[in-house]
Amino acid sequence: MSTATEKVCTTCREPWPADTGFFRQLLKNPDGLADQCNACTRERHRPRRLPPRPRASDTLASVWMTAA
Numbered sequence: 474m475s476t477a478t479e480k481v482c483t484t485c486r487e488p489w490p491a492d493t494g495f496f497r498q499l500l501k502n503p504d505g506l507a508d509q510c511n512a513c514t515r516e517r518h519r520p521r522r523l524p525p526r527p528r529a530s531d532t533l534a535s536v537w538m539t540a541a
């Protein structure tokens with residue numbers, strides 16, 4: 474029998490050992506652990522980078538592709 478329980482992070486979809494070394498404690502969850510792994514939790518709290526703006530050339534290219 475496997476003693477190690479794994480929990481799949483909802484963000485990176487990687488299985489991690491289901492303990493507080495990999496997931497934050499979250500008592501409202503049935504297993505007492507957060508749905509996101511510690512790495513993704515840290516990532517989430519970082520200041521968000523602005524999404525890249527579409528370049529004019531890309532927009533024109535898609536317009537031409539659609540027209541043709």
Ligand SMILES: [Zn+2]
Pocket residue numbers: 482483484485486487509510511512513514
């Ligand atoms: Zn993750």
